[in-house]
Amino acid sequence: MSTRQFDTYARFYNLLYKDKNYKKEAAYIHQLISQHYSKKQSELTLLDLACGTGRHLFELSALGYAHLSGSDIAKAMIDVARENAQQASKQIDFYNYSFQEAHNIPGKFDVVISMFSAVNYITSFEDQLQTFKNIYQLLEKGGIFIFDYWNGNAVVRDYSPVKVLRKQDDQAEIIRISKTSIDLVKQATTVTFNCLYFEGQQRIDEFEEVHHLHYYFFSEMNNLLKIAGFNVLHQSPFLEPERTIDPYDWNISIVAQKV
Numbered sequence: 116m117s118t119r120q121f122d123t124y125a126r127f128y129n130l131l132y133k134d135k136n137y138k139k140e141a142a143y144i145h146q147l148i149s150q151h152y153s154k155k156q157s158e159l160t161l162l163d164l165a166c167g168t169g170r171h172l173f174e175l176s177a178l179g180y181a182h183l184s185g186s187d188i189a190k191a192m193i194d195v196a197r198e199n200a201q202q203a204s205k206q207i208d209f210y211n212y213s214f215q216e217a218h219n220i221p222g223k224f225d226v227v228i229s230m231f232s233a234v235n236y237i238t239s240f241e242d243q244l245q246t247f248k249n250i251y252q253l254l255e256k257g258g259i260f261i262f263d264y265w266n267g268n269a270v271v272r273d274y275s276p277v278k279v280l281r282k283q284d285d286q287a288e289i290i291r292i293s294k295t296s297i298d299l300v301k302q303a304t305t306v307t308f309n310c311l312y313f314e315g316q317q318r319i320d321e322f323e324e325v326h327h328l329h330y331y332f333f334s335e336m337n338n339l340l341k342i343a344g345f346n347v348l349h350q351s352p353f354l355e356p357e358r359t360i361d362p363y364d365w366n367i368s369i370v371a372q373k374v
């Protein structure tokens with residue numbers, strides 16, 4: 116996978132997702148941790164893999180998490196995360212490693228998270244296995260891995276071939292047109308983003324990024340985790356821990372434990 120995928124996108128990422136409720140998602144992550152791990156948030160170590168601009172980490176910090184780290188394949192995302200951390204006087208360690216190279220991150224962690232379906236960016240079986248093994252190695256014994264992923268049943272049935280998103284703040288506006296194609300044999304989607312960025316009336320930038328994603332089916336995901344040594348403690352629709360999974364829920368969250 117080319118790191119260029121998110122390099123241009125990084126500058127506009129926080130504007131594109133300005134309405135995504137990271138606070139609510141962090142509260143959900145906190146709830147899952149409290150249910151499945153005994154250490155308090157002020158004591159445990161947490162690593163966010165594919166952390167993007169670090170927004171879950173900032174919200175977790177506000178919830179009292181004190182030992183936070185993040186890593187992402189895209190240096191441009193990490194640069195934004197570091198800058199935001201500095202501005203907010205947050206002590207968070209950031210690394211520029213991919214999932215596949217995550218074994219280079221120093222130390223062990225009580226909790227590893229990976230949010231917003233980031234694991235769907237790992238497209239080959241070899242890389243998926245390597246990633247889950249890396250995460251297993253990065254965890255303390257008994258530590259937990261919390262993440263969410265796109266469910267293949269929903270992707271195949273419900274994906275939108277074309278979508279348009281428009282976001283604005285006081286200074287800028289971004290318009291993104293996404294075109295998605297799907298390869299049912301390879302379990303692969305290709306999303307082409309065409310973006311226009313404006314400041315005032317002036318068009319400042321125009322760019323295209325092509326993102327390649329793999330969608331997982333339930334047993335495939337459970338098997339991958341099992342092969343890597345994990346025990347699945349919990350799976351539910353994303354943000355709805357009490358609800359039974361519907362076969363067509365788009366986004367599934369998992370808590371898996373290193374045994």
Ligand SMILES: C[S@@+](CC[C@H](N)C(=O)[O-])C[C@H]1O[C@@H](n2cnc3c(N)ncnc32)[C@H](O)[C@@H]1O
Binds near residue numbers: 165168170214
């Ligand atoms: C949809 S964004 C999610 C970012 C962040 N977790 C969030 O919730 O805002 C996907 C992220 O995965 C990262 N990514 C894609 N492929 C990766 C890989 N192989 N290893 C690590 N990060 C990767 C991208 O750079 C991007 O920051």
